[in-house]
Amino acid sequence: MQSSIASQSVPAPRFLEPLAAPISDGIAPSLRKYAWFVLGWNITVVLWGAIVRATGSGAGCGNHWPLCNGEVFPTSPRIATMIEFTHRAMTGGATFTILALLIWTFRATKGRHLARITAVASTLLLLNEAFLGALLVKLGYVVNNQSLGRFIVLPIHLANTLLLLGALTLTAHFLSRDSGFMDGSVEYRYFGLTLIGLGSTIAVGVTGSLAALGDTLFPNATFAQDFAQSSPWILRLRWMHPAASLLAGIFVLGLIWASSARGSATNRQLANTVIGLLLFQFALGGLDVLLRAPTWMQILHLLGADVFWATLVVLTARLSVVPLGCPGSTCRLRAGR
Missing domain, CATH: 1.20.120 (Four Helix Bundle (Hemerythrin (Met), subunit A))
Structure with a gap:
């Protein structure tokens, strides 16, 4: 049995004609492409994070965060340091790309656009992602650590990562829609x-x-x-x-x-x-x-x-x-x- 939870109704008859010409939202194609790029970049960051774990490089910057061994840019780095620092640099880049996506989305869309909701969710999940990553480093839950805390924090970190990628995917998807992108006009x-x-x-x-x-x-x-x-x-x-x-x-x-x-x-x-x-x-x-x-x-x-x-x-x-x-x-x- 199909269940349907309808959003609040709107009087505009255009939403009742789904087979008519697509409704234009005036969003620039460059924003849509950028949103998908942000998703791709964050997937790359996730993959590099897996390289950090698989190579045992999580302690490459010591227990310092956000600095690396107490330095902004590590001098005379080891291989593990280079791998971990690269991941942190990529994460920093991801932060700027998501913040830019949030600002651009709000400037390019009208109120009640679903992409605004998911862009805000992406930003909040990004902040939580940074917190969980810092927690793993500061508590020493890296390399060969087998403490119970690591087995608790790591799955939470991974779940947050998937939610972040999901929110970014929805942001790009809703920005790419020609119709059905406004809260109140969808069910x-x-x-x-x-x-x-x-x-x-x-x-x-x-x-x-x-x-x-x-x-x-x-x-x-x-x-x-x-x-x-x-x-x-x-x-x-x-x-x-x-x-x-x-x-x-x-x-x-x-x-x-x-x-x-x-x-x-x-x-x-x-x-x-x-x-x-x-x-x-x-x-x-x-x-x-x-x-x-x-x-x-x-x-x-x-x-x-x-x-x-x-x-x-x-x-x-x-x-x-x-x-x-x-x-x-x-x-x-x-x-x-």
């Missing part, structure tokens, strides 16, 4: 199922961060050790990642089926892309286990996960946030976004 469908699908995907990311940490701390651990009582508990939790992946895959496929995604050509294309990326992730996960998680495979696996997440967020936005009066999946939203 929200499949809300519960959408939250379950996205939440289960975040759970996959969280368990994946723990599995990757286990691979980093115990690089020579075998698959059999995951089930040995004598193994460290972080290894015995690695099974949770593939289990969560299977459950999340079922929820995602259920979301696509229940929302009749295949009723629209664009949504069908996006749905097929999501399914393809999902299968690709399962294949990479299997290779990751067989190859015993080399660094390059971990980065490739994470890249696939980030692309899958962004694509899934766009698909769910197209399915669950639609113009008022949109019959089924026939509304015209900007293709390919």
Whole structure:
């Protein structure tokens, strides 16, 4: 049964004609391209952060933050210092790009534009991301640290990262729409199922961060050790990642089926892309286990996960946030976004 949570109604009849000519919002194409660039840049920052963890370079700048070993620019740096400092510099660049996106979005859009909401959310999540990153460094939850605190803060950090990428994806998506981008002119469908699908995907990311940490701390651990009582508990939790992946895959496929995604050509294309990326992730996960998680495979696996997440967020936005009066999946939203 399809559930629909309608936003407040507006009298403008144009929103009741979803098959008519697209509604122009006057947003410059350069802003739309920039929003997608910001998303891509932040994915790159996430990947470099994984390199920091996989190479054990988290303590490259000591426990200093935001300085690196007490210096603005490290002198005579080691390899680990260069890797960690590069990540911090990239994060600083990401801060400026997101702040610029926030300002540009507010200057280019009118009140109640959905991109304003997601741009503010992106900025708040960025601040929380910086706080969590600093916490890991200041508390020494890096390199070979096996304290319980690290196993608590790291998953929270990863969940916040996915929420940040999701908010940036939605900002770029809503800026790219020709209609259905104003609060009050849209209705929200499949809300519960959408939250379950996205939440289960975040759970996959969280368990994946723990599995990757286990691979980093115990690089020579075998698959059999995951089930040995004598193994460290972080290894015995690695099974949770593939289990969560299977459950999340079922929820995602259920979301696509229940929302009749295949009723629209664009949504069908996006749905097929999501399914393809999902299968690709399962294949990479299997290779990751067989190859015993080399660094390059971990980065490739994470890249696939980030692309899958962004694509899934766009698909769910197209399915669950639609113009008022949109019959089924026939509304015209900007293709390919």
